Amino acid sequence: MDELAPQEAAVLALIKVNPFVGQQEVADQLGLARSTVAAHIVQLVQKGHILGRGYVLASGQRAICVGGAVLDRKYNARAPLVMETSNPVDSGRSFGGVARNVAENLARLGTATGFVSMVGDDETGRAILHYLQDCGIDISQVAMTSERPTAEYAAILDPAGDLVLGISDMSIFDLIGPAQIDKAWPHLAAASWVFADCNLPPETLASLISKRRDARFRLAIDAVSTPKAARLPRDLTGIDLIFMNIDEANAVLRLDEVITDAGEAALALQAAGASEAVVTMGARGIAVAGREGLKFFPAVEARPVDMTGAGDAMIAGTLHRLLEGDDLYRAARTGALLGTLTTESPASVHSELSERFLAANMHRLDR
Ligand SMILES: Nc1ncnc2c1ncn2[C@@H]1O[C@H](COP(=O)(O)OP(=O)(O)O)[C@@H](O)[C@H]1O
Ligand SMILES: O=c1[nH]cc([C@@H]2O[C@H](COP(=O)(O)O)[C@@H](O)[C@H]2O)c(=O)[nH]1
Structure with missing residues (x-):
């Protein structure tokens, strides 16, 4: 050529x-x-680089992530925080947002990935888009608006690293309406997995879940947070795989009695209509309600430095292995390992992540 x-x-x-x-x-x-x-x-x-225009056949395994793209800022106090005055901190910034984190993890693992979201017409929005494009992610369905700024999340941590105050401006995500999903539909319809986070407005989540019924892809959903989990419909039929912690499960299930056991929560999510469910318990591991019943997997021992993004990495690792043909139990075990590896990195997505890096750490599952 x-x-x-x-x-x-x-x-x-x-x-x-x-x-x-x-x-x-x-x-x-x-x-x-x-x-x-x-x-x-x-x-x-x-010159033979393009064979022609017309019907493009969906080829290979593809994942599309739909939801939040955020600028995360972290402020680590050098001394105990004093209110109503200025406190010295060490600060850091990184790109976050659950769906964006999942997309970056997937792309780094070698999965062909597309992203559907909205960013502001500002420096941060453009920086996020460039970064994702450099990761090889299809950003053609990320809309840019001048109505709201790119979403930001700021965490103020005490000297021990515990959160004192978190603030977030995510109002831009209210603009991701069902029409944006309709516009991106050819991309979603050609995917093997679509992952959505609950940064999306309730009507967009409902539309995605109902449209999935006639589609070829499987749909995975993450709750994001306890308040955002309540955006999901009570009937979870149409969701193939759902990820959340116990508090979020209680917010979704709205049962008379609060559930305190992760296994019970995973089974209750299945009873509410989700085909399969993974309930996370941080350092204690995960409960997986799959087609062959409930199984628990303890977390791999870690030397954690920063928990941000661990749950998102766990989701991406699970979806990546499902695309490679693993059953849910095996896939979720590998996903949980990726979550653990992410706690050992200060960044929201492990800076060394690649398929080779994950393979080199698989032995930690056998310890
Ligand atoms: N302290 C820890 N030690 C080892 N693994 C951890 C630790 N915290 C999290 N993980 C791993 O990361 C996964 C996701 O973290 P978790 O905190 O449960 O999710 P989320 O961020 O969604 O709350 C866990 O299931 C576990 O595998
Ligand atoms: O309402 C939201 N809060 C927080 C996040 C994102 O959640 C990520 C951390 O997720 P985890 O639970 O895995 O630590 C951060 O990158 C942050 O931007 C989000 O998307 N939406």
């Missing part, structure tokens, strides 16, 4: 990550005229 000119290579790169991309979208992303893009596409066809 002939050498590609830089602009042709840039057009081809965008088509590779999103075969549904329109000429105008390519033109906008690259700052070119649509007619220039059309000419490049003609060249790419002639």
Whole structure:
């Protein structure tokens, strides 16, 4: 095949990550005229890089993550915090958001991944998009708005590392309506797994769950937090796999008696309609209610430095292994190991994560 000119290579790169991309979208992303893009596409066809336009067959195993993209800020107090005055801290920032974290973990593990979300028309939003694109994630379905800023979460921690105050501005996610899911539908319909977090508004979650009934993909959902878990419908029919902790399960189930056992919570989520459920217990491990009943897996012993993102890594590890053909029990065990590995990294997504890194740590499951 002939050498590609830089602009042709840039057009081809965008088509590779999103075969549904329109000429105008390519033109906008690259700052070119649509007619220039059309000419490049003609060249790419002639040079044999594009076989043609038309029906694109869904190929390979693909995951699409739908939900939050957030800027996480952490402030570690150097001395006990004193209210109503200025306190010295060590600060750090990283990209977070449950669905974004899951997408980054999946892509680093080698799963073809797309992301559906909304960011603000600001520096943070653009930085998140560049970062995800560099990870090889299809960001064509991330909308940008000037109505609200990109979501932010700030945690103020005491000298022991415990949370004193968390504040979040996530109002931008109220704008991710069912119409955005409809627009992204060809991407979702071609996926093997769709993962959604409860940063989405209730009507968007409900629409996704109801549309899943006629679709080929399987749907996984994470509760995010106790208040956000209550956004899920009471009837969980249509959800193939659900992840949450016990408090979140109680918020979803709204039973007369509060559940205190993770296994009981996982079975109750199944009874409420979810096909399978994973209930997390931090350092104590996970309870998995699958097709062959309930199983417990204790957590691998760790030297934790930061818990942020452990649950999201656990979800991504589980979905990655399900895509590779494992049953839920085996997949969730590997997922929980990835959660543990993430607690040993200060970043929300383990900075060394790759398929090889995970493989090199699998022996820790046997200890
Ligand atoms: N202190 C810990 N030691 C070992 N593994 C841990 C620890 N905390 C979390 N994990 C692992 O990460 C997974 C997810 O963490 P968890 O805190 O349960 O989720 P979430 O962040 O959703 O609350 C756990 O199931 C476990 O496998
Ligand atoms: O209402 C929300 N709070 C917090 C998060 C995100 O949750 C992540 C931490 O998740 P975990 O529970 O795995 O620590 C952080 O990156 C944070 O941005 C979110 O998406 N929505």
